[in-house]
Each structure stands twice: as structure tokens, then as C-alpha cells.
Amino acid sequence: MMMRAAVLAAFGRPLEIRSVPRPAAAPGQLLVRLRACGICHSDVHIWRGEVRPPEAPSTFILGHEGVGVVEAVGAGVEGWSAGDAVGVPWLHDTCMQCEECLDGHESFCQHQRAHGLNVPGGFAEYVAADARFAVPLPPGVDPVATAPVMCAGVTAYGAIRRAGLQPGEGLAVFGCGGLGLYAVQIAERMGVDVLAIDRDPAKLDHAGFYGASGMELADAGLADRLAGRRDRRHAAINFAPTTATWDAMIACIRPRGRIVAAALVSEPVPLSQEWLTGTGVTITGTSVGTRREMSEVVALHARQPLRNPIEEIGLEDASQALEMLESGRANGRYVIRF
Ligand SMILES: [Zn+2]
């Protein structure tokens, strides 16, 4: 049996809409019929060949924000039935043997395999998922609104958890694209006071609408203005893919505050060890989230949907969406609807 898929035939070239063999549910796997798949900025890096798997899947299909229904259940799988609502996230599987995996921090496993990178992803009508890492979803969730939660949402949630925020504390969110807007909503629901920072006034408006109590435009005077504020932040999370926010993060953080890197920024930033000794600030990082964090963010989303501006597209529009994301012209998250 065949399925439609957007296949990455050559890095940086438009994806090819092809009819390819439909995967089967191997032992331990679920075959998922997708109803939606979000497009993430990581997909752009993979598409361009900036992030390459050591061994590419034989049919290279991007996508790690899948939402669908279980079509078939492989041998040995318990707890899943055909027709269940299911999410297909970034983590396809991890080694289940290293300390990170055994400690429940499997998102830091150095032997993980990801959908849309190491194994085929969700830019296709069907995908095979490891039943241990597939995400149980409540029946009736909106697939389009839920797809970006599978990566952007859990990454925002994982970053907030990593920041160790308590109700009543103050958070600065740097970068109010999809991830930042999820972080604003999640933090606000936890009783955390959110200061939103972005260079785009329209994104700050969204952040205010979603629950930020303060907004600052990321212009040349930002670090000075933040240094002058009396409400220094207990935590600062960087979702902006740039080193330009670093000075402002240092300026806004309180002594003993936590700085969390969530965006992939490969260039180094200046750091004074003397400043670290004087402030006791913790600097750490995060990437997607654990299965436990996923179930927590899904529960939050099920109680009251986490929102984001979403543009629904067809599978054939995926290449164009990647280009829009790359050029920074996207006004929200793109989600493929099947
Ligand atoms: Zn992603």
C-alpha cells in the first residue's frame, strides 16, 4: 500500500510530493494515520543540511509535530488500540540504558533518534512511531491546534521546568515566536509574572494578549532599560535564535536567577566568571522535553487549549512554508492538514 509524502530528495531543494510505500507497524510500534503535522524551525535546518543524521532514513521525510489516530498496533504493544488519538513528537526513541534515560531525563540522551531526522517523520499520510514514545492524546483534541504542542509546546514547557519557576516569581521570555508565546501562556497559568521581549511589536501584542504583564521592545537600549528596572527576573529563557539577547538576559536576571538556553545558537557569548561568582546565577539549557513533561503539557492543553497563530496548509505547500520560516516572513506556526 502506498501513501503521499513530501520527500527530501536533496538538501535545500524543494520537497518532492511522491507516492511511497506506507510503513507498517513493526513489533513495538504504532502505525499512525496523520491528521496534522506542524512545521518547526528545526525542519528548516534539517532541510538545508545544516543538521544531518549520521545515517539518513531510506525515505527522508521531515516532520516531528504529528497528530493523528492509531491505524494499526504492532506485536507486543500494550495500552494502545486502533482509533486512539496520538501525537508523534521529536523523540522517536532513546537508548533506555544511559543515566539520563534511567533518571527520566531521556530528552538529554545522547543516543536518541528523532522523527524527521533519523527515522521518517510526519510530512506524510502515515508514520510509524515507537509505542513507548508516542503521545497519548485525549479524544477530540483539535489536531491542527495540537500539532505544534508536540515540539514547540513541550520545548516551552521543558524550558519553564528547567528554570525551576515558582508561583509569584518573575520570568523574562526572550523571543515571542511560537515557542515564546507558548511559554508566556504556560508561565502565566503557573502564576508566574511574565515580561515579554521581542523586536517585533506585533509579537509583543500577542504576548500581552496571551498573558504577559510587561513588554519590552528588543532595540538598542534594551539592556540598559532592563538593568534600570527594579523587578529583576528570577529566570530568563532565550527562544530567539541569536546572540543579540545575551546582554539583556544578563542585565535582567537577579542574583541566584536561572538563565535557560532554548534556542539553538551556535555562536559563543561573552561570560564573566567574576560575575558568576558574585551573583550565583545558574546558566543551563534544554531541548524538547521528557515524556513526563509531554504528558503534563498535553494535560494543560486539554484543560484549556494553548494558543498560537496558526496557518493551515496542504502537504504540497510544505516547501514554501520552509522558505517562509527561513526568511523570517512567517506570521505564526505552519501546520499541514491531511
Ligand atoms: Zn521542533
Ligand SMILES: [Zn+2]
Ligand atoms: Zn539514553
